[in-house]
Amino acid sequence: MIFKSVEEDEREIQQKVKYFEQSIEDLKNRFSSNLSNFQEINMEIWLGQNFEKFGAWEKALSYYEKALNLCDDDSQDTLKSMTILNMGHIHMMRNNWDEALVSYQESLKLCQRNGDQTGEAKAYNGIGIIYFEQGAFAESSGYWEKGLELAEQLNESKLNAKLCTNLGALMSTQGNWEKALGYHNKAATLFEQIGDHRGLAETYHNMGMTYADMDRLPDSNTYYEKSFDIAKGIGDVRLQALVKLNRVELYMAINDTYAGLAFSNQALQTFLQLSDHLGEAETYKFLGALYTRLKKWDLASPYFDQSIFLANKYKNPLLEAEAHLEYGLMHKQKDDKEFAATHLNEALTIFENLKAENDIVRVKELLSSIKP
Template structure:
């Protein structure tokens, strides 16, 4: 078995942007889901000047690789803490034998999982160490991905200047080594920095540049993600017609590739823009598609979002009675899911509805 083909599955982030590396990390919110292919298999003999005829060292490497795989299995089973424990053991072994490739991959997994758990200082430390390994090995692809991961984490923390610096360095390396996948991804991430800064025109420019590479390389997941980002930027500027075009394209790409997160994002954007500019039947069609997809996937969090979207639709249409009913249903579901933050926001929205109706 090739030791470098060790996917650990899909990690869900609550932050607005996604990280990636040898694993796939996805966002559950509206801004982005960023996906890049895993590193190509790397030959140790080519990368490391380590004698391979040492039996103890060979056994240690095999044990470390096994621990890496066991961590992946634990992660897929939903036990992130157990996965971290396995990867920490693997890390110790890779350090003992000087296996820098193993170290880099393990730091990736640890950093991304710490981020998913909200343990951002540990995530940042792991991702910086991963980047250091890539620089030591002169692994330019690893540097591009590492800088994007680090920049994404910084963006999540609201450190826009540092995030932009990280992405800019990744862009320079991508262009120097002609890594078009990295260039497309980094341009899209720079668009996110601009959007989060409120500079939506710059964001649109970056997203359009990114789309050139994502179309050229036949990357439907990346293209759907960037088109959703583009739609979000247009919608922020109240350019709903342009937003609708971007969301429709993203939805088609996501449906063709069974990319459910980007389907939800595109339908969410379509519902909100059609709610503003019409026609009303298309807004309801997008809402119905959203709810059907959530139920098909058994995704109650997205069902909660669909109820909120329906309520927003009826508020805009002035049907406060229906809006109240839907907010009450959404509050009940949020309570059942233990989502106290969302429940509080929904209760605030409902209070506004009751105030406007003059209800107690």
């Protein structure tokens, strides 16, 4: 697979956003005066969703806010809850967890009040994602299971698939890889049946990560390529960056460090453009590991420090633990046992809190290997 340079990707994205804006402004000028309030709200939501696809989160949020301001009575609670749910997603993508949680909980209350079980399941999914990112795996599982039960009762295939792929990610994090693949395969089948390309691309990406964790690198590469091709076709810039970044692990496995650096830097430019701080932190972790391979300790250390700082600031304990682990491995390679033990013990404490059994075993083995 050949990836374009980050500059080419950015130009193409900017052109798409500009063309979309121009087209929409023309349509709004021609037809907005004839729209009912209900139609206008739906139009603003639709515009927000489309800008969200391009990664233009600030623009997306502005349209969702317009839609929310137009919801002026209780008869529009369904549209209101949908809008607030979408706003929660934007806050989540920008790592504003508290604001995202408030939005999802507000949407959940509206849905429960109005008997909107589909909206209720969507809110459970969003709340579950927030708890997952913050390492509260039991809570995330509970919300996702609630959502999945509702989605199955309602025959909501798309929502069912989303919840399955999220549960698959949870199983993978906990080292239950066969269960993870079971959830992912179910999700992929459902997404294919309903023609949801974005959902399918995200699921393939998650499958790629699971196979990488299982050291089945050819399978991992296959699913990363499938994910990237779809993400490119639908213009999902964040997912493209995630695929590029996670492929770095494959390049590290074949000792192609410089290819890993190239892909990491491409991904980093996208995450910086999107203000995706956790994507940024993940990239710094990889950059630290890559420079460790080159024994360029002075370059590796600041990347690890920044990765740990951002992961802690934006409340992602799993990423924080992984960065400490890689930092510890760097010091171990330098034969600096004291600092290696410090970072490995930090990683162990977090992994134990997360009940990440496979990681706990690995870190304990590393700590044993550096004892005097």
